[in-house]
Amino acid sequence: xxxxxxxxxxxxxxxxxxxxxxxxxxxxxxxxxxxxxxxxxxxxxxxxxxxxxxxxxxxxxxxxxxxxxxxxxxxxxxxxxxxxxxxxxxxxxxxxxxxxxxxxxxxxxxxxxxxxxxxxxxxxxxxxxxxxxxxxxxxx
Numbered sequence: 001x002x003x004x005x006x007x008x009x010x011x012x013x014x015x016x017x018x019x020x021x022x023x024x025x026x027x028x029x030x031x032x033x034x035x036x037x038x039x040x041x042x043x044x045x046x047x048x049x050x051x052x053x054x055x056x057x058x059x060x061x062x063x064x065x066x067x068x069x070x071x072x073x074x075x076x077x078x079x080x081x082x083x084x085x086x087x088x089x090x091x092x093x094x095x096x097x098x099x100x101x102x103x104x105x106x107x108x109x110x111x112x113x114x115x116x117x118x119x120x121x122x123x124x125x126x127x128x129x130x131x132x133x134x135x136x137x138x139x140x
Contacts, residue, residue, distance in 0.1 A: 001083070003090045006037075006045040006057070013054040014047065021073035025108070029139035033071075046090055048074070048083055056083050060091040060103075067095040069105040072114075088121055106131070 006014065015030055024030050037045055041061050048056030055078045059071040069091065074084045095103060105123065107114050 001086075002049050003046055003087065004049060005043050006047050006059075010047055010054055014057055017054055017057060017073055017075060018071060020076065022111075023071055023073050027135070027139065032139050044091060044094055046087060046094075048087055050078070056087050058087040058091045060095055062095055062098050062100050067092075067100040067103040069103055072105075084117060085121055 011034060014034070018024050018030055037059060044060035044062065046058050046060075047054050055075040057071050057073050058069060061068040061070070069088070072084060072087060074087070092103060103123075104126075105118070107118065
């Protein structure tokens with residue numbers, strides 16, 4: 001197993017993994033998300049590779065104030081073995097090394113399995129924050 005920075009050659013495998021992990025939602029075009037990440041903290045976009053197969057991803061970001069986590073996914077056949085935790089620890093270390101004081105992430109409310117995972121890794125619900133959003137670009 002190796003955790004490394006995403007490379008363009010990983011695109012096909014990453015998209016297939018995201019689909020298998022149910023990370024793709026109708027409001028986001030994952031191809032466009034990959035394109036948008038280019039040039040913006042690319043070293044925070046990590047993949048977990050096992051025998052030349054991508055079995056996990058995590059996409060981090062940092063704006064100088066807060067970190068953000070997106071697209072954490074582990075192949076269903078490899079879940080429950082600590083690989084999601086390994087990916088989170090790797091991206092959290094990179095963020096901490098940049099001076100990031102806090103990490104935020106968003107989870108779809110119907111994704112109960114992932115909510116349980118994050119709670120086990122010491123992420124807490126921010127009951128005092130209301131998420132507001134405005135879509136600037138439609139991915140259709």
